Amino acid sequence: MKSRENTQPMWTKEFILLALSNFFMFTSFYMLLPTLPIFVVKVLKGSVDQVGLIIGFFTTAQIFSRPLAGRWLDTIGRKKIFLWSRLLFLIIMIGYLGMKGLLLFFILRFLHGFSFGMATTASGTMVADLIPNERRAEGLGYYSGFASMAMVVGPTLGLWAIHLSNFSMMFILCSTLAALSVLLGSLIQYNEPTKNASTNTTRSFSWRQFIEPNAVFISIISMLLLALYGGIVSFISLYAQDLGMATIAGYFFSVYSLSILVARPITGKIADKYGASYVIYPGMIGCILGIILLSQAHSMIAFLLAGLLIGLGFGAIQPSLHAKVIQSVPSERRGAATATYFISADLGIASGAFVLGFIANAIGYRGMFLSTTLLILLGLLLYWVYSRMNARKTEEAPSQEASAG
Missing domain, CATH: 1.20.1250.20 (MFS general substrate transporter like domains)
Structure with a gap:
């Protein structure tokens, strides 16, 4: 704690x-x-x-x-x-x-x-x-x-x-x-942060000037999750029409948005007090349950409950991942880190809408939504790997300081 x-x-x-x-x-x-x-x-x-x-x-x-x-x-x-x-x-x-x-x-x-x-x-x-x-x-x-x-x-x-x-x-x-x-x-x-001397003096082109390497791992996890979001915003209306419930899509987004609004500050407090893992793992599980429910929905209640679970999940995950990215870099590299994180979000939404469209054509909307649980499971696995890597670094740091002393 x-x-x-x-x-x-x-x-x-x-x-x-x-x-x-x-x-x-x-x-x-x-x-x-x-x-x-x-x-x-x-x-x-x-x-x-x-x-x-x-x-x-x-x-x-x-x-x-x-x-x-x-x-x-x-x-x-x-x-x-x-x-x-x-x-x-x-x-x-x-x-x-x-x-x-x-x-x-x-x-x-x-x-x-x-x-x-x-x-x-x-x-x-x-x-x-x-x-x-x-x-x-x-x-x-x-x-x-x-x-x-x-x-x-x-x-x-x-x-x-x-x-x-x-x-x-x-x-x-x-x-x-x-x-x-x-x-x-x-x-x-606003007081500008003190710039590292190398920030302004680097003249030769390097991708590191634009992308922050320390932010890439978390950004990939975010990209996987937002590919799911890209599929939802692109196909939820068509899915609802297929089920004969065309008007339900608007209610779904209202519940989804309000759930995010409620979840973000509450889960943010929990993440700051106990650690990000205490909200990211439950958030991912909530998204998985919500997507399974959405893929099998036959009623308005099921649709709205799916929107609630997915909204609470995203509301828990996204601020905590963003905070992880910011914490991984010094203040003078926060611009590049934030850009890296947002690029992954844009790519996730765009690629999700594109790829999941082909999947929907092949196996239908139910199968397409159900398949997106694999994206969340992969994101969960990558976050577990990231957490283990960070824990190992934390354990090694004191021993290195002790040996240096």
């Missing part, structure tokens, strides 16, 4: 401003998820295939931006990249107003994905610096909870805007929220 002395406050003005800034940016982002496909088809006269390409452009740009963001955060400065990326996000959001052609829309979506990847990597790095070490998992749980709230509010707000008014009003509302994100972010008083 870890000792816990909360000598430093977590709910500082800077932490609250950063969390609120992130909430407004994520709300504007989530407003676009259900509405942009409608905008492309009805206003820009695009095809369903082009809707898929637009999503792909955004995701590709997001993945491409993260290693650059990680490097620039550790060299140029975190507050600068944080504000520049949010300002670019705002400018592009305003650019959607009066949009007429698909080509320009594709370009804007690529730039939007780039700015969003930069902005989320920057805020994910800064919040790790603002949270006291002894409350890191708890703090990341609360922080990511603001994004979970945006996931609940954003899609409903976006659909409400286009139904009550039009797309222009929706884009104005999105731009207003993005502007609030910039305004609140500019008020944050």
